[in-house]
Amino acid sequence: MIEARNITKRFESGDSVLLALNDVSFKVESGEFVAITGRSGSGKSTLMYQLGLLDHPSSGEIYIDGEKVTEMETDELTKIRLNSLGYVFQDYALIPELTALENVLIPLLMQGLSQEAAKEKAVASLSRIGLADRTDHLPSQLSGGQQQRVSIARAVAHNPKIIFADEPTANLDSESSALVLKNFLELNKEGQTILMVTHEPEYAKMAHRVITLADGKILSDIRNR
Amino acid sequence: MSILRPKRFKHLGRSLSLGWFLAYRQVRRSSPFTTGLIVFVMTLTFLNLVVVRGVLVGLIQGSTDVYKKYYAGDIIISSLPKKDYIENSSNIVNIVAGLPWTESYSPRYIQGGSVEAEYKIKLRQTDSPNSAGGLVEGIDPVKEDQTTHLSNKVVEGSYLTSSDSDSILIGANMLKKYTNVDVPGLTLLERVNIGDRVRVTVGDTVREMTVKGFIQTKTDVDQRIVMLDSTMRNLIGRGDYNVDEIAVKLKPKTDVFLVKNALLQSGVGNTARVQTADEALPSFLIDIKNTFGLLGNVVGSIGLVVASITIFIVIFINAITRRKYIGILKGIGINSTAIEFAYVLQSVFYALLGIMFGMLILYGFLVPFVTAHPIKFPFSDGILVAELSSTLIRAGLLMIATLIAGYIPARIVVKQNTLDAILGRN
Ligand SMILES: Nc1ncnc2c1ncn2[C@@H]1O[C@H](COP(=O)(O)OP(=O)(O)OP(=O)(O)O)[C@@H](O)[C@H]1O
Ligand SMILES: [Mg+2]
Numbered sequence: 187m188i189e190a191r192n193i194t195k196r197f198e199s200g201d202s203v204l205l206a207l208n209d210v211s212f213k214v215e216s217g218e219f220v221a222i223t224g225r226s227g228s229g230k231s232t233l234m235y236q237l238g239l240l241d242h243p244s245s246g247e248i249y250i251d252g253e254k255v256t257e258m259e260t261d262e263l264t265k266i267r268l269n270s271l272g273y274v275f276q277d278y279a280l281i282p283e284l285t286a287l288e289n290v291l292i293p294l295l296m297q298g299l300s301q302e303a304a305k306e307k308a309v310a311s312l313s314r315i316g317l318a319d320r321t322d323h324l325p326s327q328l329s330g331g332q333q334q335r336v337s338i339a340r341a342v343a344h345n346p347k348i349i350f351a352d353e354p355t356a357n358l359d360s361e362s363s364a365l366v367l368k369n370f371l372e373l374n375k376e377g378q379t380i381l382m383v384t385h386e387p388e389y390a391k392m393a394h395r396v397i398t399l400a401d402g403k404i405l406s407d408i409r410n411r
Numbered sequence: 412m413s414i415l416r417p418k419r420f421k422h423l424g425r426s427l428s429l430g431w432f433l434a435y436r437q438v439r440r441s442s443p444f445t446t447g448l449i450v451f452v453m454t455l456t457f458l459n460l461v462v463v464r465g466v467l468v469g470l471i472q473g474s475t476d477v478y479k480k481y482y483a484g485d486i487i488i489s490s491l492p493k494k495d496y497i498e499n500s501s502n503i504v505n506i507v508a509g510l511p512w513t514e515s516y517s518p519r520y521i522q523g524g525s526v527e528a529e530y531k532i533k534l535r536q537t538d539s540p541n542s543a544g545g546l547v548e549g550i551d552p553v554k555e556d557q558t559t560h561l562s563n564k565v566v567e568g569s570y571l572t573s574s575d576s577d578s579i580l581i582g583a584n585m586l587k588k589y590t591n592v593d594v595p596g597l598t599l600l601e602r603v604n605i606g607d608r609v610r611v612t613v614g615d616t617v618r619e620m621t622v623k624g625f626i627q628t629k630t631d632v633d634q635r636i637v638m639l640d641s642t643m644r645n646l647i648g649r650g651d652y653n654v655d656e657i658a659v660k661l662k663p664k665t666d667v668f669l670v671k672n673a674l675l676q677s678g679v680g681n682t683a684r685v686q687t688a689d690e691a692l693p694s695f696l697i698d699i700k701n702t703f704g705l706l707g708n709v710v711g712s713i714g715l716v717v718a719s720i721t722i723f724i725v726i727f728i729n730a731i732t733r734r735k736y737i738g739i740l741k742g743i744g745i746n747s748t749a750i751e752f753a754y755v756l757q758s759v760f761y762a763l764l765g766i767m768f769g770m771l772i773l774y775g776f777l778v779p780f781v782t783a784h785p786i787k788f789p790f791s792d793g794i795l796v797a798e799l800s801s802t803l804i805r806a807g808l809l810m811i812a813t814l815i816a817g818y819i820p821a822r823i824v825v826k827q828n829t830l831d832a833i834l835g836r837n
Contacts, residue, residue, distance in 0.1 A: 240742055240830045261746070268744020279739045279833070283440040288432075295429050296745050298421070324440075340743070 187216040187379060188237060188348055193246035195232050195402075206232040207243070208402035214348070214381060219374040221390040222383045224399035230383045231352055233399065237381065238271060238350045239263045250347065268296055272341030274351035278333040280325040286312060286336045287321040290343050297344055311343035312336070315369045331362025338369055342378060349373075351382040355389070367392065422746075429745065430752025437753065438760055446761075449725055453765020453809075454772070456718035460805045461773060463714070464707025465797045466786070471700040474629065474791030475692055481559045481628035483688040484516070484658035485667050486674070491684055496520075498682040500653040506677050507657060512665040515557035520549035520643040521655040524613040526581060526636050528603045543585040543600045545634045547613045549643020558660045561626065561637075568605035568624030571639060579611060579620050580637040583627035592789070611636060613646045629791055657683075711805065718809060719816040722758050727820035730754055734824055738832025741825070751821045758817025759810070766806045773797055 195207040206229045214220050222230050235241040237248060239255060247256045255266060273279075280289050287308055294304035312321055315335045325333050334354055341349050351370070355363035367389055374380055382393065390396045391410060398405045438446065479485065488507070490497045497503060500518065507516050527542035552571040556562045562570035566589070571578060583589035587599040603609065607622045620638070627633055644650065661670055667687045674685050730737065740750055778795050785792035824832075831837065 235830055240833070264741065264744055264746055266744075267742065271744075273743060275739075275833070279735075279742075281736050281739065283437050284433075288436065292429065292432070292740070292745060293743050295432060296425060296749065298425050 187214055187218075187251060188381075189213040189249040190233075190237060191247045191249070193233070193236055193243045193248070195229070195236060195241075196244040205402050207236065209246070210399075210402070210404055211246075212397065212404065212407060214379065216347070216379055217374070217377050218395060219370070219380045219393045220382070221393035221396045222381065222399065223385065223387070223390050223396060224405070228399040229402040230399055232402075234350050234352050234381070234383060238273060239267055268293060269344070270347045272344070272346035272349040274334070274337050274341050274349060274354045276353045276356050278325070278330070278337045278357075280333055280336055280340075282325050285322050285324055286317060286328065286332075286339075289325070289336055290340045293340065293344050307343055308339070311339040314342075314372075315339050316365075329362070331358050331365060334358060334362070334366055335369060338366065338373075342373055348379040348381060351380065353383050353385065355384070355386070363389075423748065426746055426749035427752055429749040430756060433740075433749070433753035434756035434760070438757055449721075449761045450764045450768065452721050453718065453761050453813075454768040456714050456721070457766050457769030457806065457809055458772060458777075459714035460711045460718075460809060461769070461797055461802050462777065462795065463710045464704065465795045466781075466793060467703035467707040467710075468700065469781070469796040470786070470788060470791055470793040471696060471703055472796045473785060473788075473793040475689075475696055475700070476794070477629050477791060478631075478692060478696070479688040481561065481564060482630040482632055482658065483691055484558050484660040485665070485688055486659040486661065486671060486685065487688060487691045488657040488659065488674070488679065488683045488685050489691075490655055491682065494682075496649070496653045496655050497657070498653060500651075500657075503679050503683060504654075504657065506674065506679060507659055510670065510673060512661045512670050512673075514660045514662045515554065516657055516659045517550060517555040517558040518640070518654040518657045519555075520640055520647065520649065521546050521635075522613050522643075522647055523547070524611060524636060526579070526585065526600065527610040527612070528600055528607060530610050539598075541601055541603075543598055545582060545585050545636055547611065547643065547646075548632075548635045548637045549640040549646075550637060551640050558658050559628075561628070561632070564626050564628045564632075565624045566627045568622065570624060571637065573639070575623060576639050576642045577620055578623035578638070579609070580624045580626050581622060582633035582635045582637070583625060584633040585636070586625060589625065589627060611638075611646075613643070616646045616648075618646060629789075715808060715812050719812040722761065722813050722816035723820055725761070726754050726758050726817045727823070729757070730821050730824035734827065734832050735835055737824055738827075738829050738834075741829045742833055747825045750825050751818060754821030755814060755817045758813045762810055762813035766809060770802070770806075773802065 191211050193207050193210045194205065197204040197206055210233065222233065224230050236243045243256065247254055249255065250266065250270060255263070284292070287305070290308035290311055291304050294307055299307065309318070309321060312318060315338055317332060317335055317339065320328060320332060325336070328336065355366055358366065370380055370382065371392060384390055393410060395407070395409050397407045488497065488503060504516070504518055507513055524547035525542055525544040527540050529541045552573060556570070565580065566583065571580060581600065581603070585600055586603065587601040590599055603622060605622055605624065608619055609622055611618050611620050626637065661667065671685055671687055674680070679685055737750055741747070778797055781795040785794055
């Protein structure tokens with residue numbers, strides 16, 4: 187489904203070279219819920235950016251459904267992000283002047299859905315995570331937890347092959363965090379592939395599989411259960 | 412059907428409609444104060460683009476307008492360059508009067524002369540006289556008034572009637588009190604009042620006459636002493652009724668060149684010069700008009716550059732402060748065209764509103780106001796010239812400048828690295 191082969195990400199500043207990712211290889215199968223953990227600075231976010239096609243690895247290759255996506259043109263990558271990937275950012279990353287519904291609508295409209303079809307899908311996506319009554323609120327009128335759930339609704343509305351979530355609960359209180367996690371688990375149960383970075387061992391335990399990074403390398407890759 | 416449509420266009424259509432979606436919401440939810448301020452700047456820019464040139468050109472237009480209105484009419488027939496007067500004048504007058512397009516006409520006798528006041532209290536022969544030189548003009552007051560409405564331009568006293576054989580009107584440029592410039596060597600009449608007896612000299616003839624009025628048209632007529640044609644004929648001893656110029660006013664919407672050609676074809680050109688009012692304009696006026704037009708365009712161009720920079724800065728700041736969101740949009744798969752289009756649309760929106768308000772102010776207030784209250788200048792009553800066609804051209808220019816000025820900064824910001832934008836890194 188998605189595969190990293192010998193991914194290395196090198197940061198150079200002056201003479202010093204930092205290997206944020208050092209020859210990382212692994213494969214995520216369709217329907218998996220993978221948690222990525224590790225100390226601060228171990229390379230978790232860097233890994234997400236490479237797999238999420240927001241950045242280019244220094245070396246190594248990434249395959250999505252067997253297709254090599256590294257070295258593709260910017261436009262093509264944008265299209266893959268639109269059609270196959272979904273993102274949940276730590277700080278929600280909603281567009282402030284768009285309502286919850288509109289935020290969820292934009293990728294659908296970009297995909298070419300008609301206004302009505304897109305709206306139907308967006309409303310369904312928001313309802314699925316319990317925000318049916320908040321569709322016309324602006325992000326500033328929503329709580330952090332609600333904003334993060336809008337962000338999840340946006341990430342899944344177009345049925346991506348995989349969702350990337352980098353510490354989606356870092357800015358939330360425990361109650362909101364639990365709700366967000368519950369949403370993820372439900373989505374996963376419906377077949378959604380999820381790759382989530384988390385610091386919380388308790389949340390990592392809920393995933394099928396926990397990959398632990400240390401100094402840019404995979405320290406362990408454990409299946410739960 | 413849709414299969415026939417190339418995929419690329421379908422994509423473009425999508426991007427544009429999403430761009431519209433984003434722009435509309437961004438403008439609608441932006442602060443009304445900021446929007447108002449930007450629109451205000453655009454309005455001023457647009458007015459600057461149109462009004463400065465309009466006033467400059469209008470100054471001269473005002474003076475050419477009065478030239479036509481109070482002096483030349485639509486067509487002016489004058490003596491041939493080397494002749495003292497128009498030979499066979501009565502014949503020409505008959506032709507003019509017989510033309511179907513003629514509304515009115517005014518034949519005029521013209522000769523150099525002067526007028527002197529206070530000659531009775533001059534003590535010695537060597538005292539400098541209180542006098543002024545100009546052209547003496549003999550008219551039929553009724554015909555003249557039908558053609559040039561001269562009676563409207565009497566600023567003091569009253570207009571001539573057919574029985575005023577002993578009276579004159581004096582042009583304002585010969586009078587000290589109406590002329591605020593001191594031209595060395597040019598003497599002006601001082602202390603003359605309505606009803607005063609003055610001495611008029613035409614050629615070798617001197618005659619005492621009464622001042623009946625002062626006229627101010629802001630044309631050459633202001634340098635003239637006006638009397639009845641019959642009196643003038645007596646003074647210059649011209650018994651043949653040959654006049655020096657004939658101003659012809661045509662019926663509204665008549666093509667002047669048509670009439671000019673008709674006149675030439677009936678042989679008028681053999682004994683007189685036939686010119687449309689525009690052709691007869693003093694060439695310096697045409698030169699100034701062109702210069703002012705150019706000057707107006709220069710000022711306008713600077714305005715255009717200022718407007719472009721304003722839009723550029725507005726959009727640039729807008730895009731830079733929203734760099735993170737632009738990054739997120741790109742991150743979730745929105746293509747650059749859609750995002751850039753959203754910003755271009757916003758600048759178009761500002762420009763359109765600016766142009767709209769500018770037009771409203773221009774045609775709803777400025778033009779009618781200045782027309783009703785012309786800007787007073789010594790040589791003309793300035794009006795505001797703003798033909799719709801040239802206004803629309805300028806609006807178009809502003810639009811294009813805005814498009815470019817909105818697109819460039821959007822492009823600059825959208826082109827930045829997506830991840831850097833999302834993370835706020837440089
Ligand atoms: N743009 C960059 N330039 C230089 N070094 C970088 C850059 N981005 C990340 N790094 C370095 O790479 C390493 C991995 O960073 P990364 O952000 O992936 O860590 P992380 O595991 O996500 O940490 P955290 O849990 O704190 O979010 C860190 O040492 C970081 O300093
Ligand atoms: Mg991180």
